[in-house]
Amino acid sequence: MEQLFGKSVAELVEGVSKLDKLKFRDKKEAQAENFRKMIMAMVQDIRVILIKLADRTHNMRTLGSLRPDKRRRIARETLEIYSPLAHRLGIHHIKTELEELGFEALYPNRYRVIKEVVKAARGNRKEMIQKILSEIEGRLQEAGIPCRVSGREKHLYSIYCKMVLKEQRFHSIMDIYAFRVIVNDSDTCYRVLGQMHSLYKPRPGRVKDYIAIPKANGYQSLHTSMIGPHGVPVEVQIRTEDMDQMAEMGVAAHWAYKEHGETSTTAQIRAQRWMQSLLELQQSAGSSFEFIESVKSDLFPDEITFSHRKGAL
Incomplete structure (x- = not known):
């Protein structure tokens, strides 16, 4: 392998293939230990988990041929571990696909019902979406702000979680009604925010500045919630092209940037810090079961930011 493809590829293949070799007393023990090995391989080279996420996505797309009980087990594992991992690493498009496929496999009836109701609801929303979209584009054009505006559809699993949790x-x-505005630079993001608040009435306490204070996975954007035409709620995300790429690709964007000679991205740096904390977790855990529970807790952090009136965090 190393002779054909080089040392780097050989190490990646070894890192991935090692995850399935050991034998255990029962399936639960095997799952816990394989998960521990996967996390440790990821700490050594984050590309290992990118390969595993791609492999899991492919597996989820081809679940149909498996027994129902096996489908449910894999789907539950995907929703509990793999999609949160993708989220923690900032890889939004993989996270979303894993959630949708996992939801469909684990709760097929609930998935079908929500899908049908959402389809009907979206048909009734088209006119209002176009009206708001035109008003946003018109206001920003008047202000001389080059931008790209698009509507955002909520995903089925996200809707389901909000209904249940x-x-x-x-x-x-x-x-x-949710929209996204993409602009050229960070300063323009704040200009757009001002224009949005002059176009629609902002809802008190509903502005979030993830540009100044990024999320743990490196995500950056401005979020605002407003009262739109006829009193409908309007949510807008405002970000740059680079922030948008980072929001979709997360740490995977690191290699896209490297191809253009750029340095490590915010998501890559934060991921490295997080992986170091996982290494410390593993060293303190008494067993693979204890480790997997600790990592699960870490995958669902409650992010709280404190600041005092002088502005320090």
Whole structure:
């Protein structure tokens, strides 16, 4: 392998293939130990987990031929471990696909019902979406701000989680109209925010500045919630092209940047710090079961930022 493809590729293949070789007393022990090995391989080279995420995505796309009980087991594992991992690494498009496929496989009836209701609701929303889109584009054009504006559709698993975990009614979730504005630089993001608040009435306490204070996975954007035409809730995300690429690709964007001779990205640096903390977790854990539970807790952090009136964090 090393002679044909080089040392780097050989090490990656070894890192991935090692995850399935050991034998254990039972399936639960095997799952816990394989997960521990996967995390440790990721700490050595993060590309190992990128390969595993791609492999898991492919597996989820081809679940149909498996027994129902095996489909449910793999789907649950995907929702509990792999999609949160993708989220923690900032790889939004993989996270979303894993969630949608996992939801469909684990709860096929709930998936089908929500899909049908969402399809009907989206048909009734087209006119209002176009109206808001035109108003946003018109206001930013008047202000001389080059941008790209698009609507954002909520995904089925996200809708389901809000209904179950936050006890929100379906119509209260679908009544929100969400948009994204992409601009050239960070300063323009704040200019757009000002224009949005002069176009629609902002809702108090609903502005989030993830540009100044990025999320743990490196995500950056401005979020605002406003009252739009006819009183409908309007949510807008504002970010640069680089921030948008980072939001979609996360640490995987690091290699896209490297091809252009650029340095490590914010997501890459944060991922390295997080992986170091995983190494410390592994060293303190008494068993593979204890380690996997600790990592699961770490995959669902409650991010709280404190600041005092002088502005220091």
